[in-house]
Amino acid sequence: MAGRAEQFRKDREVLNEKILSSGSKTFQRFFALDTAAYRAGALPVKTKELMGLAASMVLRCDDCISYHILRCAEEGLAKAEIMEAMEIGLVVGGSIVIPHLRRAYSLLEEVTAE
Amino acid sequence: MAGRAEQFRKDREVLNEKILSSGSKTFQRFFALDTAAYRAGALPVKTKELMGLAASMVLRCDDCISYHILRCAEEGLAKAEIMEAMEIGLVVGGSIVIPHLRRAYSLLEEVTAE
Amino acid sequence: MAGRAEQFRKDREVLNEKILSSGSKTFQRFFALDTAAYRAGALPVKTKELMGLAASMVLRCDDCISYHILRCAEEGLAKAEIMEAMEIGLVVGGSIVIPHLRRAYSLLEEVTAE
Amino acid sequence: MAGRAEQFRKDREVLNEKILSSGSKTFQRFFALDTAAYRAGALPVKTKELMGLAASMVLRCDDCISYHILRCAEEGLAKAEIMEAMEIGLVVGGSIVIPHLRRAYSLLEEVTAE
Amino acid sequence: MAGRAEQFRKDREVLNEKILSSGSKTFQRFFALDTAAYRAGALPVKTKELMGLAASMVLRCDDCISYHILRCAEEGLAKAEIMEAMEIGLVVGGSIVIPHLRRAYSLLEEVTAE
Amino acid sequence: MAGRAEQFRKDREVLNEKILSSGSKTFQRFFALDTAAYRAGALPVKTKELMGLAASMVLRCDDCISYHILRCAEEGLAKAEIMEAMEIGLVVGGSIVIPHLRRAYSLLEEVTAE
Numbered sequence: 001m002a003g004r005a006e007q008f009r010k011d012r013e014v015l016n017e018k019i020l021s022s023g024s025k026t027f028q029r030f031f032a033l034d035t036a037a038y039r040a041g042a043l044p045v046k047t048k049e050l051m052g053l054a055a056s057m058v059l060r061c062d063d064c065i066s067y068h069i070l071r072c073a074e075e076g077l078a079k080a081e082i083m084e085a086m087e088i089g090l091v092v093g094g095s096i097v098i099p100h101l102r103r104a105y106s107l108l109e110e111v112t113a114e
Numbered sequence: 115m116a117g118r119a120e121q122f123r124k125d126r127e128v129l130n131e132k133i134l135s136s137g138s139k140t141f142q143r144f145f146a147l148d149t150a151a152y153r154a155g156a157l158p159v160k161t162k163e164l165m166g167l168a169a170s171m172v173l174r175c176d177d178c179i180s181y182h183i184l185r186c187a188e189e190g191l192a193k194a195e196i197m198e199a200m201e202i203g204l205v206v207g208g209s210i211v212i213p214h215l216r217r218a219y220s221l222l223e224e225v226t227a228e
Numbered sequence: 229m230a231g232r233a234e235q236f237r238k239d240r241e242v243l244n245e246k247i248l249s250s251g252s253k254t255f256q257r258f259f260a261l262d263t264a265a266y267r268a269g270a271l272p273v274k275t276k277e278l279m280g281l282a283a284s285m286v287l288r289c290d291d292c293i294s295y296h297i298l299r300c301a302e303e304g305l306a307k308a309e310i311m312e313a314m315e316i317g318l319v320v321g322g323s324i325v326i327p328h329l330r331r332a333y334s335l336l337e338e339v340t341a342e
Numbered sequence: 343m344a345g346r347a348e349q350f351r352k353d354r355e356v357l358n359e360k361i362l363s364s365g366s367k368t369f370q371r372f373f374a375l376d377t378a379a380y381r382a383g384a385l386p387v388k389t390k391e392l393m394g395l396a397a398s399m400v401l402r403c404d405d406c407i408s409y410h411i412l413r414c415a416e417e418g419l420a421k422a423e424i425m426e427a428m429e430i431g432l433v434v435g436g437s438i439v440i441p442h443l444r445r446a447y448s449l450l451e452e453v454t455a456e
Numbered sequence: 457m458a459g460r461a462e463q464f465r466k467d468r469e470v471l472n473e474k475i476l477s478s479g480s481k482t483f484q485r486f487f488a489l490d491t492a493a494y495r496a497g498a499l500p501v502k503t504k505e506l507m508g509l510a511a512s513m514v515l516r517c518d519d520c521i522s523y524h525i526l527r528c529a530e531e532g533l534a535k536a537e538i539m540e541a542m543e544i545g546l547v548v549g550g551s552i553v554i555p556h557l558r559r560a561y562s563l564l565e566e567v568t569a570e
Numbered sequence: 571m572a573g574r575a576e577q578f579r580k581d582r583e584v585l586n587e588k589i590l591s592s593g594s595k596t597f598q599r600f601f602a603l604d605t606a607a608y609r610a611g612a613l614p615v616k617t618k619e620l621m622g623l624a625a626s627m628v629l630r631c632d633d634c635i636s637y638h639i640l641r642c643a644e645e646g647l648a649k650a651e652i653m654e655a656m657e658i659g660l661v662v663g664g665s666i667v668i669p670h671l672r673r674a675y676s677l678l679e680e681v682t683a684e
Binding site (some may be wrong): 311314315324326330331337 | 350354358360361364366368369372375376397398401404405406407
């Protein structure tokens, strides 16, 4: 996997581990709930990850956007499909989303170029 | 269609018409772009409407949530599928989303009871 | 209790019941987690409700603000204490909070006049 | 003045009065600071009200939007000028702004039809 | 031009180019619409850039803030005028804007010291 | 004090100084109001800093979160107490808060390990 994506994943894992071993039941339960919400149900995982990506774009959180781009790619979504989630994110969220779109699209190119 | 949904649609149409006849090219072009973003492309309309719903929930806009619930139902998405988009919206957006979830779920029941 | 507060509580309960009987495990678990986060722990309930109020004000959610004002009053917090949470909310969140502050302060007067 | 605008102003005044007589120095000082920020300085009042309107639109606060539309009209800004502030608000804030734009444009028509 | 401003512009251009050559019509049309919204109309470009700056501050996007500061300076707005847009942004958006104001004011000094 | 916390404080002070000597009365008055809001009143400073932390988490501002963690620690709040403010922040604000929680918890460990 590309360097930027790999680094992102490692940092994320280290810090998640800290939080999960902090002793807070609320942190643990929230993380479990978050994971569960993206599991296949009436909707497939792909659709859920695309919703996670669109939601992260309109809320303008770079880390969340990066995470969902990586997950979308892992689930086998094509570049064109992921781009359409970004299009929804841009139109719903407006031009304030553009700086995040720049970084997101750059990561998408890196991830789908592999 | 149920009364609340029908009223919502009518009010929306009247006000949209005003905006589109206001003479503002920016308003017209934005509305056209918004409509285009939800058309079938690499992703089907259903997936796009679900993304629109999830994004509207985390941004906590009742009118946008209502609109996308109606569109999801029109596209033939099942109640269980639409609920999973609401679940993503709730988990991503947090308890601040709950008042909107209350109204959204109530509309979903009304729309899917038809 | 005053009429506005009483109506608010009833509507909230009816809609919460709907959501909790919807069959969504995510909704149920989120609501349980939300309730648990405000229980006494290292911090007392009073402090947690004040934090909930300040957070609701900066996120500008009228229903959440109303709920936490009622909870603060139930926990025996004085009007002057609840007002200071509103002050933090106003300063952190800016003048965009003012319309919510207007409604919040009006409810606070109603609740503490009992 | 039109009915909707007049009602809005009255309600606003009554509630502001309550807040200013609440005894909170923070409320009083914040309100004074807010008023001062829109006074003529290096920039004229008109420009400041337009900035207030654009900022209110992207933050999606109906009361704030209404207030600044009324102030813009009072300052003698033309309908076309106020509409361009709304255009900036729509483009920066995205389609989530549209429900607020609908209500805003409707008020603008009412106010400028006088 | 100062180093920080120059670097910002270059990075922005490279990434914008990527997005515009991505093949997404939605990206292209949104960027065109965004550019068009800031052109002179009933309001002059200066006023539009000030509105863009105030809107960016309340939405707390550093890149957008930087961009509009540079554009304001290019259009010949004085430091005192740009500062008043920041004042509106601070008052509307609250103390949560302060970290962005720190970086914004620092860039403004750099840009207007030339 | 730990390096990261110390660096944060220094940078903050330098930039605050710039803003306060900028000549803007609005900046000065806002900063004074902000400081005043956290002084002991009906509520103790500890409670106010916890509210500031919870509000900063739901608004997802890293600098504000860091500042209030440092202030909470200075005021003698225990790690477990500060963690409960983070729990409220996570539950109210949702999973979009998680990247900020990661950085916040990491700073909390650094600060309370001293």
